[in-house]
Amino acid sequence: MTFSLAIVGRPNVGKSTLFNRLVGKKLALVDDRPGVTRDRREGQAKLADLTFTIIDTAGLEEGADSSLIGRMRRQTEAAVEQADAILFMIDARVGVTPDDKYFADLVRRADKPVILAANKAEGRAGEAGVLDAYALGLGDPVPLSAEHGDGLIDLFDALRLAL
Numbered sequence: 001m002t003f004s005l006a007i008v009g010r011p012n013v014g015k016s017t018l019f020n021r022l023v024g025k026k027l028a029l030v031d032d033r034p035g036v037t038r039d040r041r042e043g044q045a046k047l048a049d050l051t052f053t054i055i056d057t058a059g060l061e062e063g064a065d066s067s068l069i070g071r072m073r074r075q076t077e078a079a080v081e082q083a084d085a086i087l088f089m090i091d092a093r094v095g096v097t098p099d100d101k102y103f104a105d106l107v108r109r110a111d112k113p114v115i116l117a118a119n120k121a122e123g124r125a126g127e128a129g130v131l132d133a134y135a136l137g138l139g140d141p142v143p144l145s146a147e148h149g150d151g152l153i154d155l156f157d158a159l160r161l162a163l
């Protein structure tokens, strides 16, 4: 089976870090500054016996007033449109923000399988944020640490169930 998965979420939650980990190469730029990934990037991901196309996007940011934000948003909408499934990522250390809620609604309207990932969940600092994530109504969150490579087995299970 072959499919494509778009990683979406607001800037700085760790989308590019997960993309690089699943592709096994540093194709995407990881940066602390929000909005550094301005293009869509595609790579071939491998997770256990699943091989799939993965799409990294610029972060979704509410309020399309500046043209950059508008472009980022359109890029993400195009990726959501194109992909077979969506991985919606939040930052477990920050918890659910109003932007997360806004974009969770947008993703839900796409009517495609959605996997909810709560990233940066390593250690105790992410626990409250993981619990918060249940309120998004996108199913059970998968706690992840893209940076440390934790949670990939649960991500694999969630992908299997969603497809």
Ligand code: GDP
Pocket (backbone or CB within 6 Å): 010, 011, 012, 013, 014, 015, 016, 017, 018, 029, 030, 031, 032, 034, 035, 036, 037, 059, 119, 120, 121, 122, 144, 145, 146, 147, 148
């Ligand atoms: P993006 O804007 O969503 O693509 O986020 P990036 O992948 O560029 O990551 C933003 C920041 O979060 C970087 O400083 C990453 O090193 C950091 N980061 C990514 N994943 C994790 C994680 O699992 N744990 C922690 N603590 N930091 C992370």
Ligand code: MG
Pocket (backbone or CB within 6 Å): 015, 016, 017, 028, 029, 030, 036, 037, 057, 058, 059
């Ligand atoms: Mg990025």
